[in-house]
Amino acid sequence: MNHDRPQPAAAPPAPAELDSATPLMAQYLAVKAGYPDALVFYRMGDFYELFFDDAVKAAAALDIALTKRGKHAGEDIPMCGVPVHSHDSYLARLIRKGFKVAVCEQLEDPAEARKRGSKAVVKRDVVRLITPGTLTEDTLLDARAHNYLLAIAQVKAEAADALGLAWVDVSVGELNVETVAVRGLAAALARLAPGEIVVPDRLLAEPELAAQLEPWRAALSPLPAARFDSDNARQRLHRLYGVATLDAFGSFARAEVAAAGALVDYVELTQKGRLPRFTPPRRHRAGGSLEIDPATRRNLELTQTLAGERRGSLLATLDLTVTAAGARALAARLAAPLTDPAAIDARLDAIAFFVAAPRAREEVRALLSACPDLERAQSRLAMGRGGPRDLAAVRDALALAPALRRAVEAAQASLLPPPERLARALADLGDHGALVARLSQALAAAVPLLARDGGFVAPGFSAELDQLRLMRDDSRRLIAALQATYAEATGIPGLKIRHNNVLGYYIEVNAKHGEKLVDDARTAAPGKARFIHRQTLANAMRFTTVELSDLEERIRSAADKALALELAVFADLAATVLAAAAGIAAAAAALAELDVAAALAQLAVDRAYCRPAVDRSLAFHVVGGRHPVVEAALQAAGAAAFVANDCNLGAKSDPHAGGAGRLWLVTGPNMAGKSTFLRQNALIAVMAQAGFYVPASSARIGVVDKLFSRVGAADDLARGRSTFMVEMIETAAILNQATEHSFVILDEIGRGTATYDGLSIAWATLEHLHDVNRARALFATHYHELTALAGRLAELSPHTLKVRDWQGEVIFLHEIGPGAADRSYGIHVAALAGMPAAVVARAEEVLGNIEKSGPSESARALAAELPLFAAAARPAPGRASPAAAALEQALREIVPDHMTPREALETLYRLKALLAENGPA
Ligand code: ADP
Ligand code: MG
Secondary structure: OOOOOOOOOOOOOOHHHHOOOOHHHHHHHHHHHOOOOOEEEEEEOOEEEEEHHHHHHHHHHHOOOOEEEEEEOOEEEEEEEEEHHHHHHHHHHHHHOOOOEEEEEEOOOHHHHHHOOOOOOOOEEEEEEEOOOOOOOOOOOOOOOOOOEEEEEOOOOOOOOEEEEEEEOOOOOOEEEEEEEHHHHHHHHHHHOOOEEEEEHHHHHOHHHHHHHHHHHHHEEEEOHHHHOHHHHHHHHHHHHOOOOHHHHOOOOHHHHHHHHHHHHHHHHHHOOOOOOOOOOEEEOOOOEOEEOHHHHHHHOOOOOOOOOOOOOHHHHHOOOOOHHHHHHHHHHHHOOEOOHHHHHHHHHHHHHHHHOHHHHHHHHHHHOOOOOHHHHHHHHHOOOOOHHHHHHHHHHHOOHHHHHHHHHHHHHHOOOOOHHHHHHHHHHOOOHHHHHHHHHHEOOOOOOOHHHOOOEOOOOOHHHHHHHHHHHHHHHHHHHHHHHHHHHHOOOOOEEEEEOOOEEEEEEEHHHHHHHHHHHHHOOOOOOOOEEEEEOOOEEEEEOHHHHHHHHHHHHHHHHHHHHHHHHHHHHHHHHHHOHHHHHHHHHHHHHHHHHHHHHHHHHHHOOEOOEEEOOOOEEEEEEOOHHHHHHHHHOOOOOOOOEEEEOOOOOOOOOOOOOOEEEEEOOOOOOHHHHHHHHHHHHHHHHHOOOEOOOEEEEEOOOEEEEEEOOOOOHHHOOOHHHHHHHHHHHHHHHOOOOOEEEEEOOOOOOOHHHHHHHHHHHHHHHHHHHOOEEEEEOOOHHHHHHHHOOOOEEEEEEEEEEEOOEEEEEEEEEEOOOOOOOHHHHHHHOOOOHHHHHHHHHHHHHHHHHOHHHHHHHHHHOOHHHHHHHOOOHHHOOHHHHHHHHHHHHOOHHHOOHHHHHHHHHHHHHHHHHOOOO
16 A cells, blocks of 8 residues: 655654653553554544554554654654545545544644644544444445444343343434343344444353354444443433433333443444434334344345345345435345234335336336435534535435425325325425525535535525635636736746645746846845745746735635635534424435335336235245245346245144145255245245235235244354254254244254254154144255154145156256155266266165165165175176166166157167267177
8 A cells, every 4th residue: 555645744743752751642642541442543734643553453454554753662653644635445444344443633723732832732632433333424334234333231130131222323313222132132133233232341241142242243342331320321311312201202121221321322422422313212122023043144145145245135136225225224124024914014005005106106216316315414414524415415305305295196196095104204204495495595516525625605695705706716817817917027928827735826937037037036126026936946936926925815815714604604504404303304214215115116016026915823825936036036147937836834723824734844856946945935924024025926924923044054164163063053943932923944954964863853853843833834854754744743744846857857847736755866966967877876776775675774785795796796886887887877767658669769879879989899
């Protein structure tokens, strides 16, 4: 990384300055002592400098030069720095690598400090602690994902086995709380995927919590337990919301209050008191969302694939939103599907509306595609970190309201009744016409990112500002005119007036002419010297004049006054926006709601998804179900269409559910589509309860309380456990937790151990699921022996993915139906994979034996075969001729009854050709 410093920028401190004895180093050390866990960005002129260990770590993380300056306790002080003007990208990289950064600014002009004496140090202090969970800048955030800061608290006196959680996306300001069981922490963390977790250090010492927090180690910010005191927390929240009691917002558990208070405290601490606008805490009911544990979430690839990518995940496949806030809302819904059918229906109603009203859908989507990120713009403004572009974002987003309302209402006129969520969204869009008009008047067409750059106030908004700008422009014109005047007066045609940041305006001529001007000045009468020499370069000389300096001064003072005026206008507009904050937040949520509903409707139309019926029954009846991700992938690849399959898991014994049995035993050869079938049904349950349309022609789903998915022999080497151990731990969790309302998919469990162990475990698991958990479940297995259980377990229903044997080739139909696979076709797959023909033939022979007389019997018999006798019976494996084996194989595959005479003839030719390959006998 090159790290070049502009020449005349504030000089790096002289070595002596940094000696520990100097006031500067004393100041640095005092600041650093307050932030031992963060990298301190110490502002020195145009650079943020880092010292000591901070410098070593940052230089390595950023790949920038590590230098040395001064001495401390007799040792060199390591140092590195990043330019202020481009520090954003360095900051982003450090935050992404898990560092916290304390930004220490100069709080006064260095000139002020000099007034106090030559040794005086510029006042500095930390203005913000940047942590992964408290980001607000677009450059540091993923626009389409929430970045949550989460706090965990426990009040053992209240509930020893429960935890209070509070979380907020600081860039948005929505505060949430929830109580979870201690053992449910991992699932809650997986659902929220927080960027940072504030936790009392005491809790990290508790093994059950520590184990669940382990995968989040990089995101943990432990704090002293005292910061989680529930009484202090309550008072802090009272102050924050200006209320005497939190009752107006609902009733909260002590642990929830403690967590929320600690959260707010942490934001105050890191943001130095500049808080976003927090919404009143919203309490999430326990059991209000579908419980999905981390392993299931990973397996189902809901928000990222097993490889850790967003592409190829369910979310990426389903997300057609056109705004960042819409994308965040859609992701949040998919991550936390609901369990209340009425709430689910309300979401589905909104989608149904846009499915039925294509014009409105297209208009809304077209309008929203130009909608900026209102939520984050508002939050930055609230935290005093906003700029003109944030004001423009507020203007542009709110300005869409009337057109959006018209688009929806036009459709409402012909359709009835308007769904409740959309009606509320339209109301929430509110009437911000006056604010939009004011912002439109005030802001120029193109505005800079930072207010201090100026130039964002529109002409005509302030007469005083226009006057100052006129003066500035006039002076500029006068300067331009001077060039001609001077060129003529001196007779130097190449004379130019230029500007740079060091000299300001200056007159430049080439060196030869320059000497003449210098001579003129020397010989002129005192006070008459027009051209005052400023600088000599290799080929040019630079001058100024009294006239030019005066004009320049006029420009500068007009510009200063203009900027001060603009900043006042900015502050005023920002205050106006903040005064309307509650309404704007509601409008922002409404925009996201419209985007999500229209996007999901578009998805439903594009991919022929249907509206699921979700109720409180124990039904699970999907007709024509598809796997949303595999289907989309096949479509994108232009491959054959996905084969739709039904799944009806209602209990036979339950006349309302009317199903084929609640536990399906799914068999079928490798590659037949078992895993796909299992997953597609789990995904359909997730989507239905998230309030999405689903990939099926019809679906009725009784609300699922917990969803489990396990895959046999999943590779989890990264966690250092044997794969079989992981499989068993995960299966144990299901058998311990699944209820009658749960939905379970088990994909080939028991595969990671010896056949008999595996079969026995699968067998007992199946019985337990059937008799004790009574959950709706799909159980894929390669143990065909398990079908024998169907006679005894009333709700067990064997199903198989069909294949067709066609001229010795296995064709996968990907079609499920009642019954069991007659065989695995494993040997067939081995042949396809290019195993030597002799091995394949021998495997067929062994299989035939086992099928006839059972595994142990045949093992004994096969092992007892006398080698001599065996050798006589067929060529010894080592010397087997591949062509001969192929010939034999081909002969075996012939079914004369199925052949036309012509095919028979062709087969004869083929056999002869095979023989020929064998060479002369
Ligand atoms: P199994 O678990 O039985 O070994 P998979 O479910 O992994 O089989 O499916 C293997 C491949 O078959 C999948 O990658 C997919 O491309 C294809 N496939 C599975 N089900 C279907 C289907 N219903 N329609 C079309 N292709 C399918
Ligand atoms: Mg499989």
